[in-house]
Amino acid sequence: MEGYAGKILRVNLSDGRVSKEKISEEMREKFLGGRGFAAKILWDEVSGVDPLSEENKIIFSTGPLTGLPLPSSGKMVIASKSPLTGGYGDGNIGSMAAVHLRRAGYDVLIVEGRSETPCYIAIQDEEVKILDARDLWGRTTFESQDTLETKHGKNIGVLAIGPAGENMVGFANVISQRGRAGGRPGMGAVMGSKNLKAVVVKGTGKIPVFDEERLREMGKEGYGEIKGKENYDFWIRQGTMQVFEWCDENSCLPTYNFREGTFQFSKRLDGYALEGVKVDRKGCPLCNMQCGNIIKDLENKNTELDYESVGMLGPNIAMDDLRKVGVLNRMADEYGLDTISLGSCLGFLMEASERGLIDARIAWGDLDACKKVIEEIVKKKGLGEIIFGGVRKAAERVGGDSRDWAMHVKGMEISAYDCHACPGMALSYGTSPIGAHHKDAWVISWEISTDRFSYSREKVEKVIELQRLRGGLFESMTTCRLPWIEVNFGIHW
Ligand code: SF4
Structure with missing residues (x-):
């Protein structure tokens, strides 16, 4: 073959x-x-x-x-x-x-x-x-x-x-x-x-293919089709950040450790705010719809933002400035920390601090406190000792009622979609094989555009269909699903 x-x-x-x-x-x-x-x-x-x-x-x-x-x-x-x-x-x-x-x-x-x-x-x-x-x-x-x-x-x-x-x-x-x-x-x-x-x-060799000429033609057609799509220009401007405003309007923006679904300062963080500070874009190899938005952070260093990172390091911890979010995002990339889990861990500590369950004070939206915690996480010292294993393990240590607001499934922190009023998305998180990740079935946009509050069989079937396509087909073909989802690039089988 x-x-x-x-x-x-x-x-x-x-x-x-x-x-x-x-x-x-x-x-x-x-x-x-x-x-x-x-x-x-x-x-x-x-x-x-x-x-x-x-x-x-x-x-x-x-x-x-x-x-x-x-x-x-x-x-x-x-x-x-x-x-x-x-x-x-x-x-x-x-x-x-x-x-x-x-x-x-x-x-x-x-x-x-x-x-x-x-x-x-x-x-x-x-x-x-x-x-x-x-x-x-x-x-x-x-x-x-x-x-x-x-x-x-x-x-x-x-x-x-x-x-x-x-x-x-x-x-x-x-x-x-x-x-x-x-x-x-x-x-x-x-x-x-x-x-x-x-x-x-x-590697300097060639990857064997059945019909190289036809493959090249198909590639050319595919790249051309993507470029011609209606949403292409907007995607190039904002990438995944195009979804930020939509999440805020539909009350699914993770805010204050998922306690709320909208953020009072969302206009300072959304895709249009991003356009105001964006200096370049970056992406994966062989992609012509690169989605990495490069900005200068508050320390004047380049960092690459996407929706998940901004959602979790922005409203989820009440950080109200994209350039501040950028500092945390860059630190995470430099140290090799996942930004979604990091945002959830910081939100957990802020809530624990507010409720008096930990001695340390870490206020919502406090950039310096967040920077210090990141250093501590990497060294597993101070608050890092509590949180380095994620929010599930942290809740076991912190006690009180913290299990109720440690936002995870199977120990993996929830991605940047609040699903308090989206039962299909909650089902998707709950049944993902790796824990609360949006990659297997991002059903939320379909759910909100259809019957948001229903618990219908149709919704369950949609979650299964997406899990097979996103988690099955795309993750096994190992191509990016975003051309299909975001600019409507067709898949045919
Ligand atoms: S391959 Fe996907 S994730 Fe990578 S830059 Fe392109 S659209 Fe973004």
């Missing part, structure tokens, strides 16, 4: 063994790629282990369209047993590492074991090395990207963790290209537990 590089690369960090395995026809047909491959491998090879132990494995998995000249195909899935939830966890990331991995001849990278000292994996086509990363340990994801580019050249793919991953913070993620993030359920912590600072990939 064409479309696959055809190989799994397996690296054992305990004994330095590197092996290459063929992917069977049956595996391709049944599990497609991306999440499908990752779930199958973890199911077969990992059970009953501590997520941060040597026995856990982390899977970097691409799909049959990854790296081909097709719209938004520069993504991969990173999956493992999650330290945040204790169950299956994954996240997708847009990165040149996905493209290079396939060009190097691999669909999947499995990392197992644990290195005795900090290391990184360097892949160049057939050559695979485990290299010393002691000079990178303690560095931010941005610094690590810079250093690795200096060592290996600019034309590489890098997946790096920051100090949060090194210290095994429960919601540490993986960062690529100074702002592309993935692996919400603690995939950065799993890398940290293995002393794995980064993966660097360079």
Whole structure:
């Protein structure tokens, strides 16, 4: 079957063994790629282990369209047993590492074991090395990207963790290209537990396809179709931030730790406010509708904003200035922390402080206090000691009635859609395989445009349909779902 590089690369960090395995026809047909491959491998090879132990494995998995000249195909899935939830966890990331991995001849990278000292994996086509990363340990994801580019050249793919991953913070993620993030359920912590600072990939080969000319034509048509869509220009202006105003109007904007669904200062944060401070845009490889909005934060540094990050680090903690949100967002990306969980953790601490359940005072919207807490989370000191494992574990420590307002499902913090009046979205969060993530079934826009308050069978069926498309098809093909959702790019089968 064409479309696959055809190989799994397996690296054992305990004994330095590197092996290459063929992917069977049956595996391709049944599990497609991306999440499908990752779930199958973890199911077969990992059970009953501590997520941060040597026995856990982390899977970097691409799909049959990854790296081909097709719209938004520069993504991969990173999956493992999650330290945040204790169950299956994954996240997708847009990165040149996905493209290079396939060009190097691999669909999947499995990392197992644990290195005795900090290391990184360097892949160049057939050559695979485990290299010393002691000079990178303690560095931010941005610094690590810079250093690795200096060592290996600019034309590489890098997946790096920051100090949060090194210290095994429960919601540490993986960062690529100074702002592309993935692996919400603690995939950065799993890398940290293995002393794995980064993966660097360079591939120079070709990805085998059945009909290259037709593929190129289809790609050209697809890119052209996206550009011609009615909403394309608006998307380019605001990206996912176009949904901010809609959430506020429909009372589903996470506000004051999800206590409210609208924010009195939303106009200072919405997509139009963003347009006023936006200086550039960035995105994943092979995408022509790049959604990363670059702004200068309050400290005059570049940071990349999207709706989820602004929702959780803005109204959810009553931060009323995009440039302040930008500071927190940048710190999260540098340290390798998931912004959704971070916003939820900060909101939890603010509410706990207000209710007198913790001694420390952390006021709503206090930027300096938030910066201090982020430093503490990364070091697992002070308030960080309470919150580094996410809000579920924090509620166990804080006590009182905090379980009632620790906003999570299965231990994963809720994404930036308040579903107090959207039962379909609540169902979607509740049944997502990885916890409260919007990626599997973002049913809320359909729900609000139809019969918002109903508990109908039709709504349940819609959640299932979306879970199969978003969590099944897109996560296994490992292409971005946003062209389909946001500009109505057709999917046909
Ligand atoms: S739409 Fe955004 S998330 Fe999707 S591929 Fe493009 S840049 Fe990446």
